[in-house]
Amino acid sequence: MEKSVCRVSGDALSSLVNFGNMPLGNGFLLPKDFDREYFYKMAVGFSEKSKMFQLIDQPTPEKMFHEEYAFYSSTSIRMAEHFKEFANSIIASEYLQSKDPFVVELGCNDGIMLKNFADKKIKHLGVEPSKNVAKAANEKGVRTCSEFFSAELAHKIVEEDGKADAFLAANVMCHIPNIVDVVEGINILLNDKGIIAFEDPYLGDVIEKVSYDQIYDEHVFLFSAISINNLFSQFDFELIDVIHQPTHGGSMRYVLAKKGVFKIKESVIKLLEKENLQGLDKIETVLKFKENVEHSKGELVTLLKKLKAQHKRIAGYGATSKSTTILNYCDIGPDLIEYISDTTPIKQGKLTPGVHIPVVPYETFKENPPDYAILFAWNHAEEIMAKEKDFMAKGGKWITHVPNVRIL
Numbered sequence: 001m002e003k004s005v006c007r008v009s010g011d012a013l014s015s016l017v018n019f020g021n022m023p024l025g026n027g028f029l030l031p032k033d034f035d036r037e038y039f040y041k042m043a044v045g046f047s048e049k050s051k052m053f054q055l056i057d058q059p060t061p062e063k064m065f066h067e068e069y070a071f072y073s074s075t076s077i078r079m080a081e082h083f084k085e086f087a088n089s090i091i092a093s094e095y096l097q098s099k100d101p102f103v104v105e106l107g108c109n110d111g112i113m114l115k116n117f118a119d120k121k122i123k124h125l126g127v128e129p130s131k132n133v134a135k136a137a138n139e140k141g142v143r144t145c146s147e148f149f150s151a152e153l154a155h156k157i158v159e160e161d162g163k164a165d166a167f168l169a170a171n172v173m174c175h176i177p178n179i180v181d182v183v184e185g186i187n188i189l190l191n192d193k194g195i196i197a198f199e200d201p202y203l204g205d206v207i208e209k210v211s212y213d214q215i216y217d218e219h220v221f222l223f224s225a226i227s228i229n230n231l232f233s234q235f236d237f238e239l240i241d242v243i244h245q246p247t248h249g250g251s252m253r254y255v256l257a258k259k260g261v262f263k264i265k266e267s268v269i270k271l272l273e274k275e276n277l278q279g280l281d282k283i284e285t286v287l288k289f290k291e292n293v294e295h296s297k298g299e300l301v302t303l304l305k306k307l308k309a310q311h312k313r314i315a316g317y318g319a320t321s322k323s324t325t326i327l328n329y330c331d332i333g334p335d336l337i338e339y340i341s342d343t344t345p346i347k348q349g350k351l352t353p354g355v356h357i358p359v360v361p362y363e364t365f366k367e368n369p370p371d372y373a374i375l376f377a378w379n380h381a382e383e384i385m386a387k388e389k390d391f392m393a394k395g396g397k398w399i400t401h402v403p404n405v406r407i408l
């Protein structure tokens, strides 16, 4: 068994769920780069001290987030609406009362959320290490610097812009291995009444829905309210509110402030009770999850092989980072899946990481639809179903693996 160390508490970490050799979740590539393709052993551990569910090994941030980063947040209309709601809820909240507030967002991607602050002329700064998406944000009028956030950068921001009133992040905190340094940076950046509001895929949902595809290189952690309270209490912060979100297959928005500054909402007490009942603080829960993941794999492979034996054509819908975990863990390649359609130009014409299934433009799906489409972007199911009525009307069927493998 591999041994590693918890990134929050420093105690020993054993690998509990093993996914085998895994390429980068967003490592879409051309045949000329096959011999240079990067793989690592993907496995999950759980610290009984920090209660943090985390990857044992993670590729370096520079390998994952660079000038060719393949994910642009604004590919989903629903997500744009979601981030507008997130921004407006902060602007209207009891927490952002300063006359001239200053808001910093970590990992602002192409500016999908900060744009809402920029449009209202609210002082803001996006910190986004991937240069291509940071450029897209700047072009939208979102003030963005392309750097990794750290205590050092926090000092620099305070020197240039003063202390911040709010620190925001969405689908970012769970990507950061040196999370303790980042919380230290937040502690430097915020004023005494400053708040932290961030959201990430929620461990409770992943366990319940067996959505193991939320585990990939970029997601070094899957958080719970229990683990977040433990982590931030090191810097005297506490959870003051939690709001469950339907995004990304079930996410949690965590709101924190310095201890005693704001009242702790009932939502926090209720969620902590629920998590205790669900066992999100127990290693046994992770071991049960492992069994469920193995079962899900068996079901999916059996279904695809059965359909293939019936000469059905199967394609994928959405070349998500999540699909990299499913395809490589289940060893599903071009022999089973003809192509994966995706609306993101940078992914099109390339092959999926590891198993090398062609990624094609969305138009291919429209013009040459399969009999069955695996919903790799299952977290956007509502948006996709609404626009793919034609596919279904012509007899096309969807396959999903959450919460269990089935044809929809």
Ligand code: DWN
Pocket (backbone or CB within 6 Å): 071, 075, 076, 171, 172, 218, 219, 248, 317, 318, 319, 320, 321, 322, 323, 341, 342, 343, 344, 362, 376, 377, 378, 379, 380, 383, 384
């Ligand atoms: O945390 C992360 C989340 C927010 O986004 C990142 N680490 C990486 C990324 O993960 P993902 O790739 O699993 O995210 P999505 O949002 O599930 O990706 C959707 C993909 O599907 C995109 O490549 C766009 C594509 N898509 C499509 O082809 N047609 C999406 C929709 C809604 C569509 O209709």
